Amino acid sequence: MNPESTAATPHANAIAAEARGTRPQRTDGHPEIPFTPLVASLPASIPFVGPEALERARNAPFRARIGANESAFGASPAALAAMHDAAMRISWYGDPEVHDLRQALAGHHGVRADEICVDAGIDSLLGLAVRMTVMLDTPVVTSLGAYPTFNYHVAGSGGLLHPVPYRDDLEDLDALAERQAETGAPLVYVANPDNPMGTWHDASRLQDFIDRLPGNTLLLLDEAYGEFAPAGVLPAMDTDDPRVLRLRTFSKAYGMAGARIGYAIGHRDLITGLNKIRNHFGVSRLAQAGAMAALGDQAFLAGVQSAVADGRRRIADFAAGLGLTSLPSATNFVTVDLGGVERARAMLESLAAADVFIRMPGVAPLNRCVRIGVGREDEMTVFEQAFARALPTLPRPPG
């Protein structure tokens, strides 16, 4: 095993028992429950604590909710109206084929409808893609500090994560390709634009990376923030290439995170794989109707894109005015460098005390930064005041 690999399933005995097909007996006082050894070995941890849980813990609401990369600009009025109309048929299941939306998305992206799978958000699609390719001890390559929910799903299938450090706050495509080659990992995860750093690779650079992957490999290309990226960042659609599954969502730029709807685009054999294991009646009828209308309102989307670009500039200028560096961003958040993890943690706590919810990357060296979402005008004002007040109180930078 590569010394940098992370055993997603820590209990080797339980795993060995699963491989033998036997079930270990519980001896810890808990009742006997016939969990698989894998599930028994998983931690009870969760990928993220939600802002509502933080509000309950502090017994006060946030005034600025700019930590979960949600849209500050809501959904298209057309989407809201469509969901309102669809609520009149809320007692009917949604179309399990999600036919109309897939047709519309096919036209939008210039692909075929059978090259699209709609599901209840990218998180759910990540779970399906992992289940479809990962079994016990399957090596999986991702970046160290990238999306924790992907890691959560890999752990849930018993895979072994091989995390590759970022380089200069970018996902290190060369190192990712090398790690894939070393481990023979069938599954690789890349987010472009990236979360939590907001950085990106150009389409040509990404295509070079894809071209280096062997045939029997699947790249999950998470483009949750794709609508915020400038031209030339998203590779051309190429559904003839079975190595790439593109993941898109209505949760970010379209402002519909609370509705739970996203989609995957790829070779139709990849889509068939997802269809073999997905929850066919899992996409809400309201979400389907809302997404159709949202996709049809590209003028609203353009307004959001413009407002988000303005918001990013505002955060970057604000940080620069305080003598701080922020990373260039192709997302709806800006990652601000505070120069050290203690300073970042202290800022998180100071902002929370001032009713501002933000998050920070989870691992070094990314965790010297904090991640600021573009908020509404009132949220930006609350944030700026609290941040400026907190900055002089932080521990001194290391060195």
Add this chain to the structure above:
Amino acid sequence: MNPESTAATPHANAIAAEARGTRPQRTDGHPEIPFTPLVASLPASIPFVGPEALERARNAPFRARIGANESAFGASPAALAAMHDAAMRISWYGDPEVHDLRQALAGHHGVRADEICVDAGIDSLLGLAVRMTVMLDTPVVTSLGAYPTFNYHVAGSGGLLHPVPYRDDLEDLDALAERQAETGAPLVYVANPDNPMGTWHDASRLQDFIDRLPGNTLLLLDEAYGEFAPAGVLPAMDTDDPRVLRLRTFSKAYGMAGARIGYAIGHRDLITGLNKIRNHFGVSRLAQAGAMAALGDQAFLAGVQSAVADGRRRIADFAAGLGLTSLPSATNFVTVDLGGVERARAMLESLAAADVFIRMPGVAPLNRCVRIGVGREDEMTVFEQAFARALPTLPRPPG
């Protein structure tokens, strides 16, 4: 292997390869995709074809949609209002802990909030419960002709189904317990009230069955239709018993199938297991708000229960007037005996030609029947006219 068992994963070679940890090479002209051998071996079939797909195929809408056990009476106006209000925050993810609804459900059922897991409907919860207990070749016991989506999830985890025939149109609890004992299956599925037959066992009979199950066994007790059952059918809540996971939904009596929200009640160690693998941000913000309000409007629920009871009587009386037997039902549908599978199929086709959507059980001897959902007044009228017209045209009963 028991001769009556059904290999959910038909390709023995692929399974053997998975057990060895190797991956077979594709030789069928499709691109190399690194599917697990299990997923590669799964059929591309789906549990149900939705009514929208049937409408697209016939190029005409149904006038009576009474085949998917959906509610004809919609959701509570309070639930609709709550969803409308929640849509103003549609850009925010739902609370991943589903805290408020779990608290309300705990009060409603007299259990603790940590004995409840809310997820995006029973279908999703079935998938989680299967993943939590089933691995390659794990035996699983269910009834022959029971819920196909459960079987779909078992296949998706590589389990081996041991289906037990119904007895007198009831799930055969004695035979299910015997089959569990024979196979050592860690997982057993029972729906009470039953779908597709609508029949039920009393709580005391079901509790006797539960008491026969060994400690290291999990019964998935699907109570999707529980709100329609008369008093004395649902066993008392006993979350001290780790052998039973109760599954409930807002899709049926609460009329919110299109919102995707249901829940499991059980020993807190069972709930912890679900929490280890569930999609934490998977429950729509709208659905959470709607379910809270729906639960709070028990007067609306009582009206639905009464209207459904009236509708069942109407269907049974109508069938009796035509000389047909219908089964007693504790659900929102009535199963009508047509005396033979050819007659049932012909009735399905005749009704579809008359714009009436119904379904029928999938296997003998249940498939001598058709399943009629309680519909709105206009739907019942369309159904009755079409059914009465079709009946004399059916093939003669066998024998």
